[in-house]
Amino acid sequence: MRIKKFISKNLKEGKAKILQELGEDAVILSTRTIQKTEGGIEAIEIVAAIDDSPLKTFKKPAKKNSTKFSDIPFASKYATERGENKFMRATAQIYDELNVLKSMVSDISESVKYIHSNVLPDIFKDIYVCLRKSELSEEFSLKIASELSSRGNISNFTEALSEARILATEHIIIKEPAKRENKRIISAFIGPTGSGKTTSLIKLALVSKLLLKSNVLVISADANKVGGAEQLQTLASVSSIPFLSVNTHLELKNIIEQEQSRDFIFIDTAGASPNDNEGIEKIAQMMKESKPDNIYLVQSVTMSGSSFLKSLSEFSNMNPDSLILTKFDEAPNIGEIIMALKENQIPVSYITTGQKIPEEIEPASRKAISRALLNDELIDKYYK
Ligand SMILES: Nc1nc2c(ncn2[C@@H]2O[C@H](COP(=O)(O)OP(=O)(O)O)[C@@H](O)[C@H]2O)c(=O)[nH]1
Ligand SMILES: [Mg+2]
Structure with missing residues (x-):
């Protein structure tokens, strides 16, 4: 392709020059008015091009609708004046070239990948x-x-x-599951909304009750969500586990002081979205008052690696001891989560593999x- 600049008095004269020098297949790429002399005589600068080496070796034809005449200054007007076929030939070649480059880049990136x-x-x-x-x-x-x-x-x-x-x-760091000890063990469940906190809590409460033959209490501090406390209450009721609900951190503090005879107390909290500072602050207050022995951060392995890491960092100020990783049954690939655990080395204590209570939870391995x-x-x- 040859590109040439023409200076002339007006457009008509300029086009004549282009026709003479570059021939009738030339296309005008741009025009602008310029000051030809210090005195200020105006002239027109026209940039025109002729493709005198047609690229015949392209494999892929240009997509018909990929030619946008309106995007090219003056060229569309010129094309209308001269008949679209010539203009299309030139621009289609440019788009051909772009298409070939695009497909080359995609081939290269595919082969670099492997x-x-x-x-x-x-x-x-x-x-x-x-x-x-x-x-x-x-x-x-x-x-x-x-x-x-x-x-x-x-x-x-x-x-x-x-x-x-x-x-x-x-x-991956593994944390041993909680055992029955000679002292009361308080565990709290924090994490994003819908991650599986309540379900995991009731699974562990039941396992503690049935397998460890323990005296268990579950407390819902999930007053934010409509039905949040009721969900746990129903699950606790069908599992014959005592249940209490609190609205404030002071209520929680009082209950914890009173319930000294329990082997295990499990505290459910409201889910908080990453931007819900007030919600996160409220949960942090609850944690301060209840001073749990275990704070489980419950996160689903169906999250993307970046959201998983973001959530880890958002809940980090509550100092979670370990993770409960949920929804293994729903994630086709967990590589991004494994990479995230390389970056943020928080121990994993349990994994859950379905909705069934209590069997679909197991100590992490x-x-x-x-x-x-x-x-x-x-x-x-x-x-x-
Ligand atoms: N497939 C699957 N679903 C789960 C698992 N754990 C929890 N769920 C479901 O995820 C949804 C949200 O769980 P929930 O415990 O209410 O989440 P929370 O908002 O964090 O308390 C419910 O429908 C649960 O049954 C799991 O391991 N696998
Ligand atoms: Mg819940």
């Missing part, structure tokens, strides 16, 4: 792909696959997979988390 796997032997390449598909980061996936490959003693995929599960979750990470469905899909 580029590292090409340097690994087949077994570890498959492991790498499975780790990436589980949404672990590229760097971490490559580190695991390379380390396994460099060991030199792994000869089949199954063995490599079980080692990959270990490496992918070895950074790296084994269970790693099986959810590299689950059978994912392995079947990406390991042929």
